[in-house]
Amino acid sequence: MAAAKLLGRPPSHNETPSSTRDHVSAIDRTMWRWANVENLDDFFQRVYMYYQGKGLYAILLGRFLNLVILGFVILFSTFLIGCVDYAAIPDHHALADVVVPQCYARLSPSTVLFLIMFVVWWAWQLLRFIRDIPALKEMHNFYNYLLKIPDSDIQTVSWQQVITQIMAIRETNPNTSRSSPIHLDAHAIASRIMRKENYLIALFNKDTLDITIPLPYLRHKYMFTRDLEWNLSFCVLSYVFDHHGQLRKRFLHAKNRPLLVAGLRRRFIFMALLNLTFAPFILVYLLVYFFFGYFEAFRKNPSEIGSRNYSPFAKWKFREFNELPHEFRARVSTSVPIANQYLDQFPKEKTALLARFVAFISGSFAAVLLLLTLYDAEAFVNFEITPSRTVFFYTGIFGAIFGVARGMIPDEHLVFEPESLLRQVMEHTHYFPNEWRGQLHTDSVRAQFCQLFDYKVSLFVQELASVFLTPIVLGFSLPQCADQVVDFFREFSIHVDGVGTVCSFAQFDFARHGNVRYGAPVKVSDDHYLSKGGKMEKSFLNFKANHPEWEPTDMTGSMYLTKMTAYQHTKHGQPSTRPAEHGQPHPPSTSSAENEDDLGSTRQSSTPLDQTPPPDFAFQRSHFVPTITPSSVEFSEPPTRTTLNQYGVPEGRVPSNLGDSFAKPKPSSLGQDPYASEEEDNLNSEAVHHVPGVIGILNQVYDLNNNPTM
Known part of the structure; x- marks a missing residue:
């Protein structure tokens, strides 16, 4: 149980909300809920959404006003369409003279159908709003009682301070300790919050997704809109991850590949048909939403x-x-x-x-x-x-x-x-x-x-245009890359103790994905395992800049920081000695893309340098962070080096300190049982499971509900 892991002890049978609700304070009750979190991914996502929403009352007000706006758009649009006799306007000068009496009873069948769909959608949003209020109150108590951050301060407090307060609870509470198997720091929390998004970022970075338009004269044009974004999230991420937000184990075994690829293709095709069916509803909503949302802004x-x-x-x-x-x-x-x-x-x-x-x-x-x-x-x-x-x-x-x-x-x-x-x-x-x-x-x-x-x-x-092009991309382009998508999740997934299965790029695994052209301390022989454009190296430095107190747990990450620091000091004529701790203050750099110096002094003479370095992204922080550009250090390794495997380490050694990859050199035969774990379910029926319908499409794609769902 996650509670036991978090506390470092098994939960007591007497510790139930019903038995203690009347005998403990609100602070103790909130602490009990924190210590007995079942799903840490969901919990930290709600913590972050609460922070993004700027507190309980701001979230409630925002969501309530969204409901009012949605209801107004539905009723006012219906009134304008079916209740006004526009032909009578030139001959009359009063609104009452041109309003059709009992107009709602005279609406056309198509208008009634649209109205019913939007009313159902509004009712669903209202139920979600009411259902989420108790969870919002619990998160309000968590911020106020445990993090000591009231709503009046959450407007200006930084996310780094929120993380610091969460870690302080862990260190100061007698029931929690550093020996807890649940790993918590800024990186672990971000990995949980962005477990799914990190995979999507990697899919785009590796150009795995085929989102081109399979039509004449448009075959080399890509199309990616919010409509397609949500459909892609549903087809891929909802298929790969379970309802707990964890990657399904069957995607980690090569023997399941044929069935998984077929299931993903069916999901793409099914959603293409569903989008085509509801295209008129989505188009009408888009037009109405754009008119009411942007007309006043353009007029002013x-x-x-x-x-x-x-x-x-x-x-x-x-x-x-x-x-x-x-x-x-x-x-x-x-x-x-x-x-x-x-x-x-x-x-x-x-x-x-x-x-x-x-x-x-x-x-x-x-x-x-x-x-x-x-x-x-x-x-x-x-x-x-x-x-x-x-x-x-x-x-x-x-x-x-x-x-x-x-x-x-x-x-x-x-x-x-x-x-x-x-x-x-x-x-x-x-x-x-x-x-x-x-x-x-x-x-x-x-x-x-x-x-x-x-x-x-x-x-x-x-x-x-995507209302009609999205079904084409879903039905013809994306099914062609289904096998690459399935392979991607197997090849670029890694298990991290205390966090679970995550994207190996997001774990900053230099041993498997380090690019020496961007200063990585270890060379990977297979370019297939490198991020494009030094994405992982840039992400590593950017994360360190945003979280100065965070320290990498992997040796290669520390080596990379050392190399970047040495390069920075050499470039600016400073001693190439690194502070003992990353958290020590350090003068910020003023490097830029326009004054790039020769980088040869930072490496041995046997290592030539690329003559066209990319720009320098300086991260200005008061705490020590490497203020050089990962992409500006484009080293080329000598041709004679130790033979490395596809993970970037010598043959016969452990691939990484972070965990083992799930990629196998040879996939298992299809004749074996594809459901090795108890959590496996029917892959053939998964393709049409949890179909959201047009209500889900409208809600998720067009962001009427911009406030967090708690």
Whole structure:
């Protein structure tokens, strides 16, 4: 039982909530619940969601207002569609004269069907809200009584402080101790919270998923929207992980591969048919949600139409292992202004000339109409420029056109330096494909970057198109890579004592996945086991920067920190001595991508260096962390070295201090029993198990419920 593991002792039969509820304080009751957590993954996810939601009352208010907004959208949309006689508006001047009496009884069958679907969805959201209130109260007590963090402080407290408080409970409570088999530190907690997401990050990093559009002229175009993201999460992650959030054991045995691949393909095809069936409902919801959600924002600031944001595909490409959502947002959001400056660098004289022309014409009309309003205020409402179109109408039209046109005119004082700006963007995104090297100033790189950093309107159009393209990708593209997906979970899974089975990249396993081009202390002979672009090495340094007090438990991780520290000191002309402890203060580095020095002094002369190092991502922290760029240390190893196996260690030795991989050199024959463990169930029936229907699709994909579910 997890409680016994957490406490380091077996739970008492008398320790039940019902028998102690009336005899113990709220603090003791909360401590009992903490000590008897059954599912630590779920518990820490709820702890983090509570932190993200900024406390009990903020979460309750946010979810309640979401319910009100959802109900308003349903009722108001139905009223506009079926209760207004639009043909009678020109002849009448009162709302009561154009409202259809008993309109809800006269709705068409299709409208009634849509209304029933959305009402059921709203009722389901309401039940979830009511059901989650007790769990929210328990988490509120946990933060207040055990972590000593009230709701008034949670608005500003850091996640690192929350982790520190959790560790303090473990150290100070007499029933818990360091000898507990449950391993808890910042890395273990992040691994539990992001157990599933780490696999998804790795799938995108390794380009395992085929999300191309199998249509003429679109075969080389990929499509990844929130709709497809949720379907992918359901088809893959819900298939691989059980209801406790643990990876199913059958995925760790090669003999189960044929049945697992067939089951995954069936899930893809089934969800393709389900999405195609409910495509009209999803499309209507998207249109209504976009209209009510963004019309007012665009009306107040028309230039927002031309604003950009990172696509869902880009966000999964940029995100790093064990990087929690708030850390990722803080890192990437800082790159948005610089990314806009970078795109503004490129010459667009034709667009600027047309924009200036349109702005001059529309601005002239708008100015004349405003002057007319100052001369006669009633003309603003009553004077018709064209039949049934007043000054008020045309002022809004010309004002919107003027705002959009002005937003397309570049700043005349910009200095042309696209390469420098893109390097600054990469310092935040940590994304630098090999094909970009030496080409940062070119229009081809700009075009590729625009696919990642697209217009918001374009992203919404893609969401609309995905309603019909998602079934095609699910039905034809993704089934072709089902075997690679199944192999991926077997080859890149590792068991860690006290944590469970996790993605080996997220465990920062340098012995299996270290890339010497990014400074790893051990060379891996098979590139198949390396992360692309030094993703694991960058994630390791980024995690250390976000959690300065964390110490790696694996020897290769400590060696990597030592090497990175030595490189940093050598690069800046400082003594290459590492502080005794990682937590000791250290002056922050000011290195950047633009002043990269020769790195040869950091290695032996027999180790040549790549002549095109990527940018330097400096992690500014007051505590000691390596402030050099993992991707800037691109070492090439000498050709004569000890023969290593696929895990990056000499033959005959233990692959890693972190655990054993589940990948086998030769898969077992299909004739053997594919269900070796007791937890195995029927693989053939799994493909259509837990089908959420359109309600689940709408809820999960479009994030009406942005607050955490406790």
